[in-house]
Amino acid sequence: MLLSNLEIHKALDEGRLVIDPEPQPRFREIGVKYCPYDSHTVDLKLGDEIKIPKLESATIDFTAPGKIANLIARNSDRHTLEENRPYTLKPGKFLLAQTLEKITLPIVSGSMNLAARIEGKSSRARCGLLVHFTAPTVHPGWSGPLTLEIINLGEAKLNLHFGMPIAQLIIEQVAGEIF
Amino acid sequence: MEKWLDCTISPGQFTGEFAVQGEMFDSTEFSLFAPKEDLKFSGEPSWDKPVKGSIRVTVGEQKDNLLLVSLPRPAFENGRVITVKKEQIK
Numbered sequence: 001m002l003l004s005n006l007e008i009h010k011a012l013d014e015g016r017l018v019i020d021p022e023p024q025p026r027f028r029e030i031g032v033k034y035c036p037y038d039s040h041t042v043d044l045k046l047g048d049e050i051k052i053p054k055l056e057s058a059t060i061d062f063t064a065p066g067k068i069a070n071l072i073a074r075n076s077d078r079h080t081l082e083e084n085r086p087y088t089l090k091p092g093k094f095l096l097a098q099t100l101e102k103i104t105l106p107i108v109s110g111s112m113n114l115a116a117r118i119e120g121k122s123s124r125a126r127c128g129l130l131v132h133f134t135a136p137t138v139h140p141g142w143s144g145p146l147t148l149e150i151i152n153l154g155e156a157k158l159n160l161h162f163g164m165p166i167a168q169l170i171i172e173q174v175a176g177e178i179f
Numbered sequence: 180m181e182k183w184l185d186c187t188i189s190p191g192q193f194t195g196e197f198a199v200q201g202e203m204f205d206s207t208e209f210s211l212f213a214p215k216e217d218l219k220f221s222g223e224p225s226w227d228k229p230v231k232g233s234i235r236v237t238v239g240e241q242k243d244n245l246l247l248v249s250l251p252r253p254a255f256e257n258g259r260v261i262t263v264k265k266e267q268i269k
Contacts, residue, residue, distance in 0.1 A: 051192045066208020068255040069198040073191050073212070074226055098193055139259075144214055147193075179239075 003114075003171040005037040017114055017171060018104035018143075019044075034165075041168040044118070045100040047145060048162045050079040050087055052095045081162035088159055089152045091128070097148045100163060104143040113140040113178060117170045118148075124166065128154020131167045140174055182268045183233035184248060188224045197224065199234055204245055204262045209254040217251040233269060241265075 003011060009026055011017035023036035023043060036043035053076045060071065076096070081087055089095065105114050116138035120131045130151045138146065148167060152158050160166075186201035191212050199218065200210045213234055220232025236248035244265050253259045 049193050062255075065256050066200050066202075066210050069191075069210035069212055070189055070200060073189070073198045076192055078192075096192065145193075 001173045002040045003173070004040050005042070008037065008040075008042055008171055011114060011171065016106065016108070016111070017116075018102075018106070019169075020102045020104070021100070023101070036165065038168070041119070041170055043121070043165040044103075044146065044167045044169055045163050046081070046148075046160060046166040047098040047100040048081045050081060050095050050097050050160070051076040052079060081160065083162060086159035086161045088157050089129075089150065090157055091152050091155055094149070094151045097150055097160070097166075098145040099148065099167065100145070102143070102145050103138060103169070105138060105140050106143075107141045107178060109177075113174045115140050115172050115174050116142075117172070118146050118167050119170060121165065121168055127156065127158060128152055129158055138169075140178055180238045182236055182238050182248070183219060184236045184250075184263060185267050185269075186218075186232060186234045187229045188218060188220050188232045189226060189229035190224055200229075201234065202263075202267070203257070204264045204267075207256075209256045209261060211250060211252050211254040213250075213252050236263075236268070238268065 012022060025032055025035055026037060028035040055075045058075055079087055107113055117136045118132055119136060130153055131148045133149055184201060186199050189198045191197040195215050196212050197218060199213045200208060202208055217235040218232055220230045222230045224230045235251055239247040245262050246265055246268060247260060248263055249260050
């Protein structure tokens with residue numbers, strides 16, 4: 001079952017879901033230009049760190065145990081986004097980033113636990129921006145920012161700004177106990 | 180039950196994250212990215228000088244000398260739950 005925006009608020013209030021910093025405001029009011037909550041989603045923002053993979057000369061062998069994390073980490077350039085200084089993502093290019101928010105989904109024994117899925121935003125997708133393409137699942141027990149696999153599939157260059165709403169989170173209830 | 184599993188730690192991709200390399204019960208290696216709060220080590224790991232340390236795990240089923248443990252993040256090779264020897268755990 002997907003949580004509605006009001007159920008997301010309730011989960012935040014009860015500590016079954018932690019989003020830090022918590023997206024604000026919770027409600028659309030007169031004069032409020034932006035509210036991160038839609039009917040059953042909450043927007044997440046782009047954090048300030050970007051990793052640009054430099055793996056042109058590398059071959060990743062998924063059956064070679066123990067080496068993948070080190071190989072990926074070693075072969076990427078770090079870029080820090082600053083206010084008013086966006087990173088321009090060229091067509092066809094791929095990078096990694098993280099959400100500004102840290103997401104925590106505590107596992108509580110005997111309780112209905114929560115999981116989540118991160119999804120793109122249609123307004124961005126129409127311009128060719130993918131923010132994840134294969135790993136949307138946030139498991140119960142997760143705590144940390146979410147890593148975004150960003151690729152520009154469009155024809156235009158896309159400016160990525162620190163703090164821009166970039167993805168949306170869908171919260172789900174997990175039925176039954178977790179082993 | 181929370182315990183610590185021996186591992187080798189080198190820099191990760193993002194701030195506060197490290198690349199972790201460890202071994203399962205049969206010496207097969209696994210790797211993952213883990214946040215600093217789930218690791219214990221001293222010194223500052225670098226590419227040239229990874230450091231020995233340990234990673235937080237939750238111990239599940241036990242049989243003879245083997246333990247099923249849950250890592251704080253999924254390993255690239257095996258997912259989140261792996262089998263290790265008792266002596267690898269502190």
